Amino acid sequence: MNVRRLIPTAATAGAVALGLMAVSACSVSSAADGRDEDGKLKAVASFYPMQFLVEEIGGDHVSVTTLTRPGVEPHDLELKPRQTAELNEAGYILYLKGVQPAVDEAIAESEAKNKVDAAALTELEHHGAEGGHSHGEHAEGGHEEEHAHEGDGADPHIWLDPVRYAEVAKGVEASLAKADPDHAADYKKNAAALTKKLDALNAEFAAGLKNTTTKTFITTHSAFGYLADRYGLDQEGIAGLDPESEPTPARVKELQSIAEKEKVSTVFFESLASDKTAKTLAEDTGLATDVLDPLEGITEKSKGADYIEVMRSNLAALKKALGAK
Known part of the structure; x- marks a missing residue:
């Protein structure tokens, strides 16, 4: 047995140390740049409707995590320290202001450069009154909902209208392209495919109801x-x-x-x-x-x-x- 082969030379040890330093530097650089070790854009979604948009539009170019685990009621979510750290390291965050107060606060304080509020990508309305009474266009005498902006008690459930959801999707595409311009063409293509699905869904609802x-x-x-x-x-x-x-x-x-x-x-x-x-x-x-x-x-x-x-x-x-x- 050749014992000398088991003992690294000073040169070898130095090379290994330099290699580890390079890997470490690369990891730190990726984290600071909002990308994972594979170079994908690290995206954080507040809850499922936002997650779906980022996954559909981001495709293979994003690595998506969601702050709200499946089965957890999102409105009362409290973030763990690990999730707060994820927000700081993210290259892109998509949330919907007004749904999750704790999430809104954490995102406002996060160091992420690309923070997108889906509520700002369409127009919110009030569906107020006790019980959330909401009239459609057929109501007697007409009923025009009061338009609102985020944060003033407006209804945040925009994703349940396929048309508004498609409007948000277009905004997500533009914001992803801004965060990751190298893949803008793919984001545009994916957003167009999703919008087509949402248009078809809207047509099904309109005909069925x-x-x-x-x-x-x-x-x-x-x-x-x-x-x-x-x-x-x-x-x-x-x-x-x-x-x-x-x-x-x-x-x-x-x-x-x-x-x-x-x-x-x-x-x-x-x-x-x-x-x-x-x-x-x-x-x-x-x-x-x-x-x-x-x-x-x-x-x-x-x-x-x-x-x-x-x-x-x-x-x-x-x-x-x-x-x-």
């Missing part, structure tokens, strides 16, 4: 104001924009009257929040219950593997509940 027995639907989480406006429906929320808030006795009584008058057949609830209130109202009024997914996260219980599939499941549920012809 055009002729229905009733235009009114009741839901625990008043997340569907933009969808209602887009397709001429009336959303009647049991609670408000917060899925965990409880309705007043007066609101419950009002909903019972609305259900009878508008021939409502179904009370919708969501998979990430308690269905207790929905089932209680349904029992009191003799109505059925079903899931209308606000798409704040994809889990094993979701009726679809991604945004497009779950939205189509929502369409099927609405068609059934509203008596589509």
Whole structure:
């Protein structure tokens, strides 16, 4: 056995040390540049609707992580130190101001250069009143929603309207191209493909909900104001924009009257929040219950593997509940 081969020379040791220093420097440079060790743009999304956009448009050029794990209700998310560190090292952040207060604060304080608020890429509206009552265009006497800007109590659930979501997608494409200009052409191509899917989804909703027995639907989480406006429906929320808030006795009584008058057949609830209130109202009024997914996260219980599939499941549920012809 040649012992000398096991003992590195000074020159060899120096070369190894220099190599390690180079690798370390490269890693630090990549982190500072907002890229992973493979050179991909490190993107952080606040929750699923933002994650879907970055993955679809970013494609192979981005490495995406999400701050909200599947199955976690996003509104009350509290960030861990590791996630705060991810924000500081990110080359691109996409979030939606007004959905997650803790996330909004952490992103505002982060050192990332490219921080994009999806709410600034389209126009927000108020879908206010107790229970989140929202009228579509067919309402008697007309109903024009008050336009708003982020941070003043406007409804943030823009992703549930495929048209608005497509507007946001275009803004995401432009912002990704700014953060990573070398792949701008690919981002444009991917965004065009996604927009085509969203246009088709919009056409399906418009056709499927055009002729229905009733235009009114009741839901625990008043997340569907933009969808209602887009397709001429009336959303009647049991609670408000917060899925965990409880309705007043007066609101419950009002909903019972609305259900009878508008021939409502179904009370919708969501998979990430308690269905207790929905089932209680349904029992009191003799109505059925079903899931209308606000798409704040994809889990094993979701009726679809991604945004497009779950939205189509929502369409099927609405068609059934509203008596589509």
